[in-house]
Amino acid sequence: MQGCTPMTETTSTVRTAETLELQRLIRALDVLEAQFRQQRAILQRRGMSLPPGTLSNLQQARAELERLLSDYETSAREIDRLRELGRTAELINSTLDLNDVLNEVMDTVIRLTRAERGYLMLRNPQTGELEFTVARNIEHRTLMENEFIISRTVVADVARTGVPIVTTDAGSDERFDAQQSVIRHGLRSIICVPLLLKERVTGVIYADNRIKSGVFAEQELQLLQNFANQAAVAIENARLYEALQANLAEITAMRNLLSNVFDSIASGVITTDAEDRVTIINPAACRTLNLEAAECLGKPLWAVWELIPPETLQAIREEGVSESVEIDCDVAGRGTLTLNISLSPLRNTDRRIEGVAIVVDDLTEQKARERQLNTVRKYLTPAMVDNIRSIEALGLSGERRIITSLFVDVRDFKRYPLRLAPHELMAYLNRYLTVAADALTQHNGIIDKYMANEILGLFNTQLNPSEDHALHAVLAAFDMADAFYALYRQLGEPAEACYFRVGINTGIATLGNVGSQTRREFTAVGDSVNAAHRLIENAQYGEIVISETTYQACAKALERIPRLILRKAESITVKNRREPMHIYRFYREAPR
Numbered sequence: 294m295q296g297c298t299p300m301t302e303t304t305s306t307v308r309t310a311e312t313l314e315l316q317r318l319i320r321a322l323d324v325l326e327a328q329f330r331q332q333r334a335i336l337q338r339r340g341m342s343l344p345p346g347t348l349s350n351l352q353q354a355r356a357e358l359e360r361l362l363s364d365y366e367t368s369a370r371e372i373d374r375l376r377e378l379g380r381t382a383e384l385i386n387s388t389l390d391l392n393d394v395l396n397e398v399m400d401t402v403i404r405l406t407r408a409e410r411g412y413l414m415l416r417n418p419q420t421g422e423l424e425f426t427v428a429r430n431i432e433h434r435t436l437m438e439n440e441f442i443i444s445r446t447v448v449a450d451v452a453r454t455g456v457p458i459v460t461t462d463a464g465s466d467e468r469f470d471a472q473q474s475v476i477r478h479g480l481r482s483i484i485c486v487p488l489l490l491k492e493r494v495t496g497v498i499y500a501d502n503r504i505k506s507g508v509f510a511e512q513e514l515q516l517l518q519n520f521a522n523q524a525a526v527a528i529e530n531a532r533l534y535e536a537l538q539a540n541l542a543e544i545t546a547m548r549n550l551l552s553n554v555f556d557s558i559a560s561g562v563i564t565t566d567a568e569d570r571v572t573i574i575n576p577a578a579c580r581t582l583n584l585e586a587a588e589c590l591g592k593p594l595w596a597v598w599e600l601i602p603p604e605t606l607q608a609i610r611e612e613g614v615s616e617s618v619e620i621d622c623d624v625a626g627r628g629t630l631t632l633n634i635s636l637s638p639l640r641n642t643d644r645r646i647e648g649v650a651i652v653v654d655d656l657t658e659q660k661a662r663e664r665q666l667n668t669v670r671k672y673l674t675p676a677m678v679d680n681i682r683s684i685e686a687l688g689l690s691g692e693r694r695i696i697t698s699l700f701v702d703v704r705d706f707k708r709y710p711l712r713l714a715p716h717e718l719m720a721y722l723n724r725y726l727t728v729a730a731d732a733l734t735q736h737n738g739i740i741d742k743y744m745a746n747e748i749l750g751l752f753n754t755q756l757n758p759s760e761d762h763a764l765h766a767v768l769a770a771f772d773m774a775d776a777f778y779a780l781y782r783q784l785g786e787p788a789e790a791c792y793f794r795v796g797i798n799t800g801i802a803t804l805g806n807v808g809s810q811t812r813r814e815f816t817a818v819g820d821s822v823n824a825a826h827r828l829i830e831n832a833q834y835g836e837i838v839i840s841e842t843t844y845q846a847c848a849k850a851l852e853r854i855p856r857l858i859l860r861k862a863e864s865i866t867v868k869n870r871r872e873p874m875h876i877y878r879f880y881r882e883a884p885r
Contacts (some may be wrong), residue, residue, distance in 0.1 A: 304503040311544055312369075315362040316642055318551055321564060322355040324639050324650035325360040332560065332616060332652060354551060361544055368537050370842050390766070392427075393532040398498075398524045399429040405520060406484060406513045408500035410436065414448060415488075415496040415528065423452055423497065447485050448497050455494050457486040459514040461838065463476045482508035488525035495525055561653035564639055569593045569606050572648065583653045594651075605636070607732050609649045613638050619656065631656045691805020692755060696817060696823035697797060697843060699738065699750040701729050701773060703830075704792040706746060722746060728780055729793075732773035736765045741816050747829075751817050754804050763799045763846035770795045771828040771854065774881035791835035796828025798840040820870075827867035828876065836860070841875040 321436060326348060333343050339494025399411040402559035410430040414423040447458055460483050481502055488496035498521055525836045555562060565571055571589045579586055582598055590599045594606065600622055609616060615637040624630050633656050639648035703725035722745075729748050730740055737757050738750040750769065753762035773795065779792045783829030806813040828838040844851075851857065858880040864873040 312362065312366065313543060314548065315358055315365065315544060317572075318548065319355060319358050319362070320639065320641055320647075320651075322351055322358070322551075324564070325562065325652075326351050326355070326638060327615075327653040328562075328635055331615065331637075332654070335617070335633065341637060350554070352576075354554070355548070361540060361547065365508075365540050365544065366693045367539070368533050368540065387554075394527055395427045396429060396435070398528065399427055399526075402498055402500055402517065403429060403431055405516055406500050407502070407508055408484070409502040410498040411498065413496060413498055414452075416452075416494065423448070425495070444579045447483060448499055451485045451487050452494055452497050452498075455487045455489060456491075457514055457518055459509050459511070472613065478730075484509040484514060486514070486521045488521050488528065490525045490529055495529060498524070542762055559654075561655075563594065563651040563653065564648055565594050565606060565651075566648045567610070569595065569603055569649075571597065571765060578653055581624075581630070581632070581653055601634070601636070606649050609636050609638055610646050613646055630656075632681065633662045674762060685752075691803045693801055694755075695800065695804050696754060696802050696821070697752040697762045697799045697806070697846075698802070698817065698822045699733070699752070699770060700752070700768045700796045700826045701748050701770070701828045702794040702829050703729050703746050703748070703777075708792050724780065724784075725777075725792075728776040729773050732769045732776055734768035735772065738766065738769055741814075742814070749822070749825075751804075754815075754817065756815070761847070763797075764850050766797050767837070767839060767843065767847055767851065768854075770797060771857065771881050774835075774837065775884060778883040794829045794832040794834055795837040796825045796830075796839075797834055797837070797843050798822075798825040798828060799842040799846055799861055800824065800840075823869065824867065824874065827870070827874075831865055831867065831876075832878070835880060837879040837881060839877050839879065841877075844877050856881055856884065 306467050317568045324755055329343060329348055329351065333348070336342055359787070385749040388593045395413060399413055402408065402411045405599055408431070410428065412428045413426045415426045416422065417424050430436055463871070483499075483598045485497060486501045487494045488498060488548075498517065500509075534747075554577040555573070558575060559577055561581045562573065562575045563571060563578050564573040572593055574584070574586050574589050574808045576586075578584070579589075584597060592604070594601060595603050600620075605616075611828050615635065617633065617635040619631065621629055622633050633654040635652045637650050638646040639650045641647050694796075703722075710720060713721065725746070726743060726748060733740055733748070736752075737759060739750050739754055741749040741751050751757075752766045759765055774793065777791075777793050782793075798821055800819070802817040802819035802821050805815070807816055807818070808814050824840065828840065832838040860878040860880050862877050864875045
């Protein structure tokens with residue numbers, strides 16, 4: 294049976310290769326899922342997340358691969374059993390094309406039985422119903438279903454009982470006296486045999502001759518039944534092969550999909566076998582490490598990427614534990630990179646470790662952005678940095694809203710020690726400014742600007758909205774006073790030292806970006822802001838002066854604040870204002 298052997302060897306080789314490929318893909322997905330779970334935890338700690346649907350897509354792909362593997366192996370085992378039975382019918386087994394097999398079966402039936410025409414019905418595997426499959430005549434021409442008039446009762450009986458039927462003259466056979474189709478169409482010689490596979494009727498072969506009687510006898514029946522048994526095997530073989538081809542096409546599509554997934558993943562993925570040889574390296578890993586996939590596959594990992602020595606891979610395999618590290622390293626052609634490297638044991642379907650899976654994330658740009666933000670934070674408040682897009686969206690037109698403005702004079706230049714060197718004076722000033730800035734930001738205030746020894750803080754802007762903005766500003770001033778008292782003690786200032794002044798006002802201001810198209814500043818302008826500055830101009834050292842509008846917004850809360858002394862409530866006239874301002878002069882008693 295030389296015609297069957299090449300097909301058998303080829304199919305077996307393909308089946309083995311595809312089975313191994315499916316198993317490898319399943320293992321790779323298991324490891325990749327574990328790696329992404331680790332990456333998700335790492336990203337969450339940094340306030341980031343994986344792209345939506347990443348883990349669910351991997352889990353769905355793995356389930357589909359397992360189904361394909363099961364279907365594939367089931368079909369493959371069935372083919373192995375059927376092929377041995379089909380070797381005796383070399384003619385019809387010389388092809389696995391189902392249409393060719395079916396046509397060859399019917400042509401052989403007609404040739405062996407001398408029938409005028411033949412008809413084949415196969416049972417639908419899903420519905421269990423017999424379906425018209427193919428009909429041929431003595432001229433080897435395919436007939437359409439409506440061209441072929443048969444006795445459906447005969448076909449139904451054979452399909453139901455599995456017992457063949459033959460008649461030399463249907464017109465005089467009492468078994469067909471009640472069958473109108475036999476009488477109406479003048480059917481003469483009829484033979485109908487089941488296609489039996491493992492004692493199960495998988496179809497029916499029907500043949501007849503409308504002209505001659507006595508065409509079919511027991512000899513033809515036996516011959517056709519023997520042939521039908523082989524034909525059943527051949528047909529089932531072809532159907533399974535067709536299903537196998539469909540499975541292979543589906544597997545190929547799935548493999549291509551997985552390849553696209555690996556190609557699309559931003560993280561670098563590398564897997565090695567028990568000998569540390571690279572089995573998978575995706576494009577992201579090649580880009581990150583400046584490697585060529587063709588030069589890496591099949592080679593020891595440490596030979597193409599020296600950063601991970603064989604001892605590390607061996608430890609991962611032997612101990613079965615995962616390891617993650619973030620390092621700065623030099624990559625040829627790319628310079629110094631910051632990489633997050635996660636290594637995990639690669640397990641097979643039996644849970645035995647057979648290699649290592651490595652996920653590489655290039656954090657270089659992220660770290661550079663973090664360094665830039667850290668630098669920016671030295672010049673901008675956290676609220677402005679965190680809401681940088683909101684600032685940009687404000688445009689140049691701005692927005693009018695009620696805010697609370699706080700001006701603080703940390704220490705007049707005339708009150709610093711004499712003969713300070715410039716750098717010493719700047720160091721002193723920065724310490725005082727830091728105390729004031731910390732108190733402002735602690736109470737969600739935004740630092741609008743530094744003006745030598747003064748700071749302007751804003752509350753209830755678009756970037757730090759708050760219903761209790763007046764209270765937050767006053768509390769910031771009181772905490773500021775406590776911090777200044779502590780600083781005085783650290784610097785060895787006299788016990789009675791008191792150098793700061795604070796003015797707070799609540800009112801309507803215009804907020805937005807001012808400046809050119811290339812450089813802008815977020816700020817607040819308006820009379821209410823100017824009024825806050827007029828208050829520190831009228832404040833004594835150590836005083837916190839608040840306006841009537843600010844006081845009314847938080848008067849009840851002020852009653853509960855300890856170490857708060859109301860020195861005086863009065864009306865004063867300030868520069869550039871016709872109407873006097875009613876103010877409250879508070880003093881924060883130094884803590885003991």
